[in-house]
Amino acid sequence: MEKIILTGDRPTGRLHxxxxxxxxxxxxxxxxxGEYSKIFIMIADxxxxxxxxxxxxxxxxxxxxxxxxxxxxxxxxxxxxxxxxSQIPELTELSFYYMxxxxxxxxxxxxxxxxxxxxxxxxxxxxxGFFTYPISQAxxxxxxxxxxxxxxxxxxxxxxxxxxIVHKFNSVYGETLVEPNILxxxxxxxxxxxxxxxxxxxxxxxxxxIYLSDPEDEVKKKxxxxxxxxxxxxxxxxxxxxxxxxxxxxxxxxxxxxxxxYCPDYNNLDEMKEHYQRGGLxxxxxxxxxxxxxxxxxxxxxxxxxxxxKDIPGVYELLKKGSEEAExxxxxxxxxxxxxxxxxxxxxxxxxxxxxERYSS
Ligand code: TRP
Numbered sequence: 001m002e003k004i005i006l007t008g009d010r011p012t013g014r015l016h017x018x019x020x021x022x023x024x025x026x027x028x029x030x031x032x033x034g035e036y037s038k039i040f041i042m043i044a045d046x047x048x049x050x051x052x053x054x055x056x057x058x059x060x061x062x063x064x065x066x067x068x069x070x071x072x073x074x075x076x077x078x079x080x081x082x083x084x085x086s087q088i089p090e091l092t093e094l095s096f097y098y099m100x101x102x103x104x105x106x107x108x109x110x111x112x113x114x115x116x117x118x119x120x121x122x123x124x125x126x127x128x129g130f131f132t133y134p135i136s137q138a139x140x141x142x143x144x145x146x147x148x149x150x151x152x153x154x155x156x157x158x159x160x161x162x163x164x165i166v167h168k169f170n171s172v173y174g175e176t177l178v179e180p181n182i183l184x185x186x187x188x189x190x191x192x193x194x195x196x197x198x199x200x201x202x203x204x205x206x207x208x209x210i211y212l213s214d215p216e217d218e219v220k221k222k223x224x225x226x227x228x229x230x231x232x233x234x235x236x237x238x239x240x241x242x243x244x245x246x247x248x249x250x251x252x253x254x255x256x257x258x259x260x261x262y263c264p265d266y267n268n269l270d271e272m273k274e275h276y277q278r279g280g281l282x283x284x285x286x287x288x289x290x291x292x293x294x295x296x297x298x299x300x301x302x303x304x305x306x307x308x309x310k311d312i313p314g315v316y317e318l319l320k321k322g323s324e325e326a327e328x329x330x331x332x333x334x335x336x337x338x339x340x341x342x343x344x345x346x347x348x349x350x351x352x353x354x355x356x357e358r359y360s361s
Contacts, residue, residue, distance in 0.1 A: 003035060006146035006180075008042030008085070011062035012052065015069035016209040017294070018193035018202045020301075021252040022152045022185055024212075028074040030150060030183075039080040040144045040326055041070060043319070046086045047137065050130040051120055067315050069212050072305035077318045083326035084319055085140065090330035094139035094337060095132070101168040102135055102161070110134055112157045138162040142177045143330040150183040153191050173340035177333075189251035198227030198245045210294070212301055219298060223291040228283045235282040241273055246286050254293045262292035 007027065009015065015024065031039055043066050048059045063084065070082060085091060107113060113134060117126055137158050141149055142165070149159060159182040166177040185191050194200055195208025202209040210222050228246050232239040241247045256268045263285075266272040272289075275281040308315060338344045345351060 001147065002037045002145075003148060004144060004146050004178075005030060005036050005039040005148050005150065006042065006141055006144045007040075007150050008044045008140065009066055010044045010048040011059055011066045012048050013062060013204050014065045014211045014213055015073075016202050016211045017249075017253075017298075018209070019069075020073060020212060020297075021187070021190040021193055023150060024070070024073040024075075026150050026183075026185060027080075030148075031075060031079050036148070038144070038329075040146070040329075041075060041080050041082045042085050042140060042326075043067065043083070044085045044137075044140070046091070047133050047140075049086075050127060050133045050136075051116070051122075053127060053129070063319070064312065064315060065213075067319055068305055068308055071308045071315070072212065072301045074301075074304070077322065081325050082319060082322040084323050087320075087323040088143070088327050088330050090327065090334040091136065091139045091143055093334055094143055094330075095136040097337060097341065098135050098138055098165050098169070099132065101165055101172070102132075106161070106164075107131055107134060110157045110161060112154055134158050134161045135165070138165045141180050142166060143333045144326070145178045145329075145333060146180045147178060148183050149180050153184055156182060156184075169337075169340075173337075176336050176340040187252060189248050193252055194245050194248055196222050196226045196245060198243060212298065213305060214298075216295060216298075216302075219294055220291050223287050223294060224284075226287060226290075228286075232283060236279050238279040239276040239281065239283075241277065246283070246290055247273065247276070249290055250286075250293065253290075253297055258289075258293050258296065261296075263289040 005027075007023065009019065009023075027039075027041065030036060043063055045059050045063060048062075049056065052059055067082065071077070075082065113131065116130075117123060122130065134157070138161060141159075141162050149155075151159070159180065163179055166179045169177050192200065193202065195202040195206055196210060197206065197208040199206060199208055210219055214222070223246075226245050226249075229240045229244050231237070250269055250272075254269055259266050259268055259272070263272070266275070272281070272286070276286065335344070339347070342348065342351075
């Protein structure tokens with residue numbers, strides 16, 4: 001079977017290094033692997049509006065930011081179709097039919113929705129659109145017949161819900177939709193990169209993110225003030241790795257050849273960790289190394305961004321083309337869905353014959 005990727009992000013802010021190791025880097029590898037016949041990358045603005053209904057300007061402003069982050073991370077519009085969710089009306093139509101296949105209690109049990117409701121203080125008044133966004137996400141995935149959805153582990157419940165909808169649809173209406181598989185990051189540190197302050201999640205409001213678009217000095221400043229081991233007061237003290245953000249970042253970003261280049265005292269991260277735990281390795285030295293590692297990673301991203309920033313109309317044009325191309329695919333799926341559901345009355349010759357026979361007999 002053809003292998004097709006669909007994934008995406010809500011345009012609510014610029015993308016940070018957590019997005020990079022958690023998904024963007026992988027997407028570029030998958031794109032360049034040549035294993036996939038189609039790759040769709042969605043800017044999920046309609047989903048972003050489900051909890052930002054009163055803040056459309058935020059979503060509108062961040063479309064271009066996310067698009068620039070995609071392109072600068074190495075997504076290539078010749079190989080990957082970048083699209084804007086709201087420009088594909090077929091997705092809304094699919095969602096409407098899928099809604100009949102999901103119960104309220106099933107949505108209430110979705111762990112991601114549950115925790116997001118808490119985070120947003122929605123308990124008393126959950127917007128219906130927000131509550132049902134897992135259904136619209138199932139539409140996103142199935143519309144493009146995606147076989148593979150590379151996302152972070154927080155999206156696992158969404159994929160499960162999608163698979164249930166696919167099962168239910170196919171068993172009620174006949175084999176129509178493709179069951180997607182989740183593709184999780186393969187490195188544990190990449191699953192959920194903590195904020196620079198050691199908090200579990202990077203978030204704009206906590207100010208603990210390193211953005212892909214941060215300039216060199218900003219990255220350095222953030223790295224040098226990163227959370228490490230509070231008990232590691234003197235260089236000679238033994239240090240702890242558990243919960244030590246700098247080492248988590250090194251797990252996610254460093255490669256052996258970077259040691260030869262920037263910190264030749266060690267051959268690899270294990271040796272550096274060992275010295276840190278033994279005592280005698282100061283935080284500043286480790287942070288300086290992490291800074292070099294991050295700068296090496298971010299430099300090509302920064303320079304690609306600078307190029308694309310010179311042609312903003314070109315970026316919008318590419319999003320328009322991508323959305324148009326994507327709509328054609330979604331329209332095909334919607335046609336299949338309506339046929340399976342037998343709501344394609346005007347194409348249904350048998351229906352017309354059946355009804356005229358009924359009336360002529
Ligand atoms: N829910 C995803 C997020 O918050 C964004 C998203 C929307 C998505 N539609 C999708 C991800 C379809 C994968 C597939 O990041």
